[in-house]
Amino acid sequence: MxxxxxxxxxxxxxxxxxxxxxxxxxxxxxxxxxxxxxxxxxxxxxxxxxxxxxxxxxxxxxxxxxxxxxxxxxxxxxxxxxxxxxxxxxxxxxxxxxxxxxxxxxxxDADDVAHPDRLRRQLEALDAHPEACLVGSLFEGIDEQGRRVRPRDRSRLAAPTAFAPFPHGSIMFRRAAFDTAGGYRADADFWEDLDLYRRMAAAGDLLVIPAALYRHRSSPHSTRLTSSRRSVEASIDRMYRRVAGEKVAGRRNRRLKPDVWLSLGSTLLWAGRRPGVLLPLLRRGAIGMDRRSLAIVAWALWAEISPKTLRYCLRLATERRDRRIGARFHDHEVYRWEPV
CATH class of the missing domain: 3.90.550.10 (Spore Coat Polysaccharide Biosynthesis Protein SpsA; Chain A)
Incomplete structure (x- = not known):
């Protein structure tokens, strides 16, 4: 070697x-x-x-x-x-x-923390569901010091979505399905997990355990934040456009989807930092008069003025959503997630 x-x-x-x-x-x-x-x-x-x-x-x-x-x-x-x-x-x-x-x-993932029962629960889920090729779990968010800052959100299981309700580091999968899907692809760096799930879905069911068996850390040491900023932004823009079925070829030097800065800024926000994404969003984002664009601009402005109050309100809203939907999802069961 x-x-x-x-x-x-x-x-x-x-x-x-x-x-x-x-x-x-x-x-x-x-x-x-x-x-x-x-x-x-x-x-x-x-x-x-x-x-x-x-x-x-x-x-x-x-x-x-x-x-x-x-x-x-x-x-x-x-x-x-x-x-x-x-x-x-x-x-x-x-x-x-x-x-x-x-x-x-x-x-x-090397900056996260697994619940002591995580592996046992996931093995049991795959054994009980031979038609499934992957299982992940919901999570709680922690900051740089390991403090719980983001509650579990079972509402992520309630509606169809293109984005996985579980973090990358929480998954367990069958090797055969991974090989059939072709593994991770370098042209999807920084969203290689979602790209993999969408291809693995053809090999079997993707399952979710609603218990928070994983603690996902937000920190400025995330690979997305320590790598070349322009490369990461371009890659995340490709992710959103591919998920939406848009053309991604020949887009060099064009404006990027506003969701790029929401995605990158959220990591810093939950890490207890000021995201600092408002100016690059305004300069380089493809901002329209649609509701989504305006909501992201409002988020970035709020994050710039008072990240502490934004974190508090987001945490409160998440807790309320989770309580409202919680009776539909039981911790010791598993649920299917199908990317749309």
């Missing part, structure tokens, strides 16, 4: 059992030294403990790799791969899946 794509850990970082694992947990990571401890600990502390844990350090320079070495030295389930070259979100995700031995794959 090339020097810059080495695998480390006790006994190669493999499980002590000779039998191949049924479940592999996979986690690419780049420059998340402040959060990776919590992510790794939440997987190693699962009530279902029979799995291998593949981690790829995607060219970190902030001390993340040293932290991962310490974890790999302590737990033989960890298989740590490291490289000085960053493959990017899609290809680093393909790498860990490609090297996994399990027929079931659970994704984990």
């Amino acid at each position: 090339p020097r810059d794509e080495s695998e480390t850990g006790p006994e190669g970082g493999r499980r002590t059992s000779a039998a191949p694992p049924r479940l592999s947990v996979v986690m690419p990571v780049r420059d998340l030294a402040g959060y990776v401890d919590a992510a790794v600990a939440s997987i190693l502390g699962q009530t279902h403990g029979d799995f291998e844990f593949l981690i790829r350090d995607d060219g970190s320079v902030d001390g993340t790799r040293e932290i991962l070495h310490q974890w790999a030295a302590r737990d033989p389930r960890i298989r740590l791969f490291e490289s000085d070259e960053s493959l990017g979100p899609a290809e680093s995700s393909n790498f860990v899946v490609r090297h996994a031995a399990g027929q079931l794959i659970a994704r984990m």
